[in-house]
Every structure is written in structure tokens, then in C-alpha cells.
Amino acid sequence: MARLALPSRRLLAQCRSRPMVASRRFATASDTANGGQQRLDNHVKIVEVGPRDGLQNEKKTIPLATKIELIERLAKAGLTTIEAGAFVSPKWVPQMSNSSEILEHLLQHGTPSRAPLTFSFLAPNTKGLDSAIAILSRYPKAFTRESQRTPPSKDSPGTQKPALEIAIFAAATESFSHRNLNCSIADSLTRFSAVIAAAKDADLRVRAYISVVLGCPFEGPAVDPHRVAALATELLGMGADSISLGDTTGMGTAPRTAELLTCLHNAGVRVGEDVAMHFHDTYGQALVNTAVALEHGVREFDSSVGGLGGCPYSPGASGNVATEDVVYFLESLGMDTGVDLDAVAEVGAWITGEVGKPHGGSVGKALLAARARGRAEREGSGNVG
Numbered sequence: 001m002a003r004l005a006l007p008s009r010r011l012l013a014q015c016r017s018r019p020m021v022a023s024r025r026f027a028t029a030s031d032t033a034n035g036g037q038q039r040l041d042n043h044v045k046i047v048e049v050g051p052r053d054g055l056q057n058e059k060k061t062i063p064l065a066t067k068i069e070l071i072e073r074l075a076k077a078g079l080t081t082i083e084a085g086a087f088v089s090p091k092w093v094p095q096m097s098n099s100s101e102i103l104e105h106l107l108q109h110g111t112p113s114r115a116p117l118t119f120s121f122l123a124p125n126t127k128g129l130d131s132a133i134a135i136l137s138r139y140p141k142a143f144t145r146e147s148q149r150t151p152p153s154k155d156s157p158g159t160q161k162p163a164l165e166i167a168i169f170a171a172a173t174e175s176f177s178h179r180n181l182n183c184s185i186a187d188s189l190t191r192f193s194a195v196i197a198a199a200k201d202a203d204l205r206v207r208a209y210i211s212v213v214l215g216c217p218f219e220g221p222a223v224d225p226h227r228v229a230a231l232a233t234e235l236l237g238m239g240a241d242s243i244s245l246g247d248t249t250g251m252g253t254a255p256r257t258a259e260l261l262t263c264l265h266n267a268g269v270r271v272g273e274d275v276a277m278h279f280h281d282t283y284g285q286a287l288v289n290t291a292v293a294l295e296h297g298v299r300e301f302d303s304s305v306g307g308l309g310g311c312p313y314s315p316g317a318s319g320n321v322a323t324e325d326v327v328y329f330l331e332s333l334g335m336d337t338g339v340d341l342d343a344v345a346e347v348g349a350w351i352t353g354e355v356g357k358p359h360g361g362s363v364g365k366a367l368l369a370a371r372a373r374g375r376a377e378r379e380g381s382g383n384v385g
């Protein structure tokens, strides 16, 4: 097992005092007047990655109908941003090979929800983006383009057309970039620059992941936070609308999460507006790291229902932090997620059953057990209802 490294005093001091990249020279969507980025101070956005990150590693093919039902159940439970698939090579990640059908279904049939939805799809190159755009062009009236988005309000009907987002994924280490994308970081940035430009031409929002920011399965835990900050500024400079920082291996600790976010802040990245955190719970640190990120102003977190997930190119990494755990934790702090915790716990129980995995995380299991105990007690006392 890799040894976990705490930041040295010297490195922490560097992060506090020495920006390693030029101060901010990029504009993101939240700078512009698109209106969709406003947020209330106690609101935290949850990006549900279960249908993509949660399922991509499953060896058994999950039927298309199950994937679509998962997305629909998540939307009903109040999750408004859902990563629904990936336009990646089917040779590399076979489980995502029916993402075209998923996108087509979402556009053709709509998805009932209480609030407007955003669906996100990964695209590692222009081939993936072109496949997504070819489908979108067949249903031009079925989705909301980025420039047409309006701020969510109580009056916006849940049946409003969904918005579509493209997600690219860079890596903070060369080894992971080669394993995940079959190319160097520099070559991946050249590809992503083309994907971002083409997505912007199509009026689509772009989210940029950076993987292994707090530990790499091949290079160990000591990933340079300045390198992550430099990548983030480069991707934002290319036009990415937001950055999601992936603790792919779950090696992240509270001090190193703080160090990373301080570095990004010092590099000119607006951590509160433009950064999401994507924690895996392999070492049980995801919620502690979430608390640290909240303190640094982060208001967007990725999670996976039932704690499903793991990256095919990160051996040993367990699931993403469970959506149920994140929602329970955030709401206990008085933050608003808009997610119905009981409903999402039921979705977690259902999908882990379908996939044949134990229900990950703690809160979902605890809630369902408490509910079963309550039912048993009522039935025992004759007070069935």
C-alpha cells in the first residue's frame, strides 16, 4: 500500500506565498452574463456521476433500460446534474458503449423532474464530441443551449428541456495520462483545446476534470499541487467553464486537500465559483476532505449513488463517495442540496441490487435499516400504516 504523505512545512509555505502560475487571465462562464451560474450562499451543487463513473467499471453489461431507469430515478430524487455516459472508445471502456442510445433516449423522451436538468457526457477527443453533436443535431429543439440557460427559479417547470454539458478529462501525472488517454499530458491538452473550441461552437458547456490530483496509482501520493494549478489555469484559459478535481485513488487527506486548494487560489482560480471536488472514498477520507473544501469555498461536489464506481485505470480505487453520505453531511451543516435523501437512498439500494454490489457508503444503509426497523415496530404493535 502506498504511504500517505503529509505536506512538508516548506511546501505549505510555498503554496501560501508563491503563485506558480501567472495570476488570473482567463474568463469562465461565471464571468459572463449567462445568468445560469448564480447561487445562493448555502446552496451546494451535487453532480451525480453514478450512471457514468459508477457503472463504467462494471464487467457485466448493464442493460440500457437499467441505465435509463437509473437516470430517471435520480432526477426524481432531486439530482439536477447527472453524468449520463461517455463517448469514449468502446475498446477501452466497453460499458459506456451505449452512451449514444442514452443521449438519444434523453432527448427523445424527456425526463420528469422537479427542476431543470443538465446531462453531462465525457468526450476525450473530437471523435467523441462529434458523435454527441451528431445526435444533438437530430434533436435541435430537445435541449437548451448554454447561451439560452436561465437561472433556476421556483417557476421553472421540471419538464423544461435539459441542458447538455461535455466533460473532458486530463490527468495530473504522465503515467495516469498514458494509461487513461494513451497520450502525454501535453498531447491531451492539444486534443482538449480542439474539443473545447468545437463544443463552444456548438454552444455547449464544458467541464474539465483533472484526475489523480491527490495521489496517482502509478506515481504515488505526492502529486505536485502547483502542477494541478497550472493545468487548471490552462484548461480555464482554453475556455473550460469549470474544473473538477479528481481524487481518483482516494489518497487525499485533509491537509493535502487544503494545500491543493490554496495553490489553486494563489494561481488565480476562483475556487468558490469554478472548482468542483470529485472524491473517492477508498481510505474513508472523502467527507473530511469535503469539509476542508467547503471551508475553502467549494460549492460543487461529485458523488455516486450507492457509492458505486471506480476508475478502470486506477487499480484498487474503490467507489466514488456515496451521494447519500454527501447529502446527509451537507444538510447536517445547514447547506441545501435540493436532493431528497430518502428517495436517493432507495435509488442506491435498487441500483446496487441490479449491479449485484453491496450498498456503498454508510448513510443509505443506515436510513434503509432505520426504516425497516420502524416498519417492523409498527407491525409488531399492530400500528401498520
Ligand SMILES: CC(C)(COP(=O)([O-])OP(=O)([O-])OC[C@H]1O[C@@H](n2cnc3c(N)ncnc32)[C@H](O)[C@@H]1OP(=O)([O-])[O-])[C@@H](O)C(=O)NCCC(=O)NCCSC(=O)C[C@@](C)(O)CC(=O)[O-]
Pocket (backbone or CB within 6 Å): 053, 056, 086, 087, 088, 089, 090, 091, 092, 093, 122, 123, 124, 125, 127, 128, 129, 169, 180, 181, 182, 209, 210, 211, 212, 246, 247, 248, 278, 310, 311, 312, 313
Ligand atoms: C482517448 C482514447 C480514445 C485514445 O485511444 P487510442 O487507442 O489511442 O485512440 P485511437 O485514436 O488510436 O483510436 C483507437 C480506436 O478507438 C476509436 N475511438 C477513438 N476515439 C473514440 C471515441 N471518442 N469514441 C469511440 N471510438 C473512439 C478509433 O476509431 C479506433 O477504432 P478502430 O479504428 O481501432 O476500430 C482512449 O484512450 C479512450 O477512450 N480513453 C477513455 C478512457 C476512459 O474512459 N476512462 C475513464 C473515464 S476518466 C475517469 O474515470 C476519471 C474521472 C473523470 O472520473 C475523474 C477521476 O476520478 O479522476
